[in-house]
Amino acid sequence: MANSTSGDSVTDRLVRVLSTFTPTRTVQTAAEIGRRADLPSSTAHRLVGELVDSGLLERDDDRRIRIGVKLWELATRSSHALRLRQAAMPSMERVQARIREHTQLAILEQDEALFLERLSGPESGSNVTRIAGRLPLHAASSGLVLLAFGDRELRERILAGPLVRTAAETLTDPAALRRKLAEVAALGYAVAPGYIEAVSTGVAVPVRDETGTVVAALSVVLRRDAVIEPALVELHRAAREIGAALGYRR
Ligand code: PHB
Numbered sequence: 001m002a003n004s005t006s007g008d009s010v011t012d013r014l015v016r017v018l019s020t021f022t023p024t025r026t027v028q029t030a031a032e033i034g035r036r037a038d039l040p041s042s043t044a045h046r047l048v049g050e051l052v053d054s055g056l057l058e059r060d061d062d063r064r065i066r067i068g069v070k071l072w073e074l075a076t077r078s079s080h081a082l083r084l085r086q087a088a089m090p091s092m093e094r095v096q097a098r099i100r101e102h103t104q105l106a107i108l109e110q111d112e113a114l115f116l117e118r119l120s121g122p123e124s125g126s127n128v129t130r131i132a133g134r135l136p137l138h139a140a141s142s143g144l145v146l147l148a149f150g151d152r153e154l155r156e157r158i159l160a161g162p163l164v165r166t167a168a169e170t171l172t173d174p175a176a177l178r179r180k181l182a183e184v185a186a187l188g189y190a191v192a193p194g195y196i197e198a199v200s201t202g203v204a205v206p207v208r209d210e211t212g213t214v215v216a217a218l219s220v221v222l223r224r225d226a227v228i229e230p231a232l233v234e235l236h237r238a239a240r241e242i243g244a245a246l247g248y249r250r
Contacts, residue, residue, distance in 0.1 A: 013039060017047055018056075018067075023133040027064045081107065084216055085116050087245035088207070091238035092119055095220065099231050102127040102221040105207075106142035108150060109134070111158065113143040113217070126199050127221045138177055139166045141192035141202030142217035148184035149206050149214035155181065169194035189235070190217075191228060203228050205235040210247030218242065 016037035020028060028036070034044025048065055051057040055070035076082060088105050096103040096119040104118040112134040120127065129135065137143030137158055147155055163172040171177040184190040192202040204219035218239050220231045 013037070013043070013047060014051070017044070017051065018071075021067050023130040027060070027066050029064055033065060081116050084207075084242075084246070088117065088216070088218065088238075088242045091241045091245075092117065092218070095119075095218075095231075095234045095238050096121060098234055099220050099222075101125060101223075101226075101231070102129065104129055104142065104219050104221070106135075106140070106146065106204075106217045106219065107215065108137075108146045108154070111137065111154070113137055113140050113146060115142075116216075125221065125223045126197060128196055129221070135196065136164055136166065138163050138172075139170045139192070139195050140219075141190045141195075141204035142219045144180065144184050144190035144192060145204045145206050145217040145219075146214070148181045148190065167194055167197050169198070171195065189232060194224060199224050201226065201228065203231050203235065205232070205239045207239045208243045208246070208248045210249075212248060215246075216242075 016039070017033055020033050020036040030045050030048040031041065033039075033048055034041050037044065039047070048057060052059050052065070052068075055068045057065050057071075058068040059065055084107065085105065092103050092105060100121050100123045102118055102120045102124045105116045106113040107116060108114075113136075114134050115129050115131055118127070118129055118131050129140075135143060137147050147158060159174045159178060161174065163170075163174065163177065165172050171180055189203065189205045192204075194201065196202060201222045201224050202219055203222060204217045206214040207216040207218050209215045218235055220235060222228065222231060
């Protein structure tokens with residue numbers, strides 16, 4: 001697309017504007033968007049106005065801006081994520097009903113774990129994960145599964161750091177993380193006690209597509225001191241079913 005005088009393309013600017021929205025920052029003024037996207041105020045107001053006209057952004061009664069339902073509609077059509085989520089839903093519902101803790105589905109996206117779905121109940125404990133939110137691969141149980149069963153280049157890129165600390169027990173030492181990933185690959189599941197937050201333990205298993213490739217991680221977030229075996233049994237069963245729904249035959 002055509003370049004502006006400052007050298008960044010229109011697409012760059014649009015992506016910067018849309019990326020100022022986060023799971024916890026869902027409503028902003030046009031001026032805040034401009035500041036966060038590092039755009040001159042007039043450019044920000046013009047771009048935001050055009051995006052509102054197109055329906056990709058929406059303006060509320062206080063003239064504050066949020067992501068438009070049209071953007072959700074387009075993004076939700078993403079065939080890959082939608083197919084995976086639909087294949088996973090029935091099994092995820094059973095895991096949540098039986099274990100009664102947060103049950104979530106994550107995929108690898110630009111070197112992070114992106115959560116496509118999260119089911120929670122009234123009794124579920126603490127959880128920092130959000131639908132359409134991300135966590136660092138080395139810190140979350142799902143991320144450890146995606147790393148352990150992912151490409152070697154991905155693993156080496158993440159091991160090269162930086163390994164950000166999210167809690168006291170996050171593995172930030174590359175050698176310790178390498179050992180953990182070998183263990184996850186050998187066991188076929190990941191347990192992450194206190195890696196994301198001190199009060200919980202993440203437990204995750206791989207989900208395979210029709211070719212046997214690991215395409216997602218299915219996880220539960222347990223209380224830190226919970227027994228993990230019942231959750232593991234449910235997760236493995238669910239992952240097998242989701243794999244079968246995706247056409248995976250063993
Ligand atoms: C995990 O997957 O390890 C995990 C995710 C969210 C939490 C805690 C643990 O809040």
